[in-house]
Amino acid sequence: DSMNRRRAEIAARFTEALSQVPEVETPSTRSWVEHSWHVYALRLHLRRLTIDRARFVEELRARHIGTSVHFIPLHLHPYYIRAYGFAPDDFPVAHREFLREISLPIYSAMTDNDVRDVIEAAIDVARVFRA
Numbered sequence: 593d594s595m596n597r598r599r600a601e602i603a604a605r606f607t608e609a610l611s612q613v614p615e616v617e618t619p620s621t622r623s624w625v626e627h628s629w630h631v632y633a634l635r636l637h638l639r640r641l642t643i644d645r646a647r648f649v650e651e652l653r654a655r656h657i658g659t660s661v662h663f664i665p666l667h668l669h670p671y672y673i674r675a676y677g678f679a680p681d682d683f684p685v686a687h688r689e690f691l692r693e694i695s696l697p698i699y700s701a702m703t704d705n706d707v708r709d710v711i712e713a714a715i716d717v718a719r720v721f722r723a
Contacts, residue, residue: 595700599629602698602707606632609711615640615718631662632698634714635689643721645691651721652694655713662695 607618617635621627636645643651649659665686667678680687696710 596628598700598702599698600627602702603627603629603632605707606634606696606698606711610634610714613715613718615722616714629698632696633662634694634696636692636694638692640723641718641721642723645694648717648721649694651717652713655709655716657710657713658697659694661690661693663690663693665690 603619607621610616611618615637617637619627619633636648638644641648645661652659665683666672667676667683667686668680668690672678696714697706702710
């Protein structure tokens with residue numbers, strides 16, 4: 593319970609700060625759903641940036657923030673490509689969302705300084721590469 597509460601606090605801080613940044617989209621929440629916040633999936637508004645997701649990730653890494661992509665659509669996995677011949681555009685919405693999603697670090701042992709560092713780095717990358 594304490595780990596979930598801490599991740600929820602971190603997610604709330606991320607959302608409060610990053611919802612003010614037009615180059616990104618924070619996760620949606622619903623009042624009747626309790627989220628575990630095991631992943632904080634941030635979506636990039638690529639038309640508002642001069643860089644793609646890969647470069648955004650590189651720029652965060654240069655600022656000592658590790659990120660990842662957690663949700664790779666099934667049709668992009670090698671097995672489904674080989675077995676069924678799927679191409680990225682066979683599921684255009686899944687593919688579009690995949691290209692703009694990153695997962696920010698979120699774990700219960702993050703310090704308030706860690707949280708601040710993630711927020712500041714994401715805001716800085718968005719600002720520097722604003723279209």
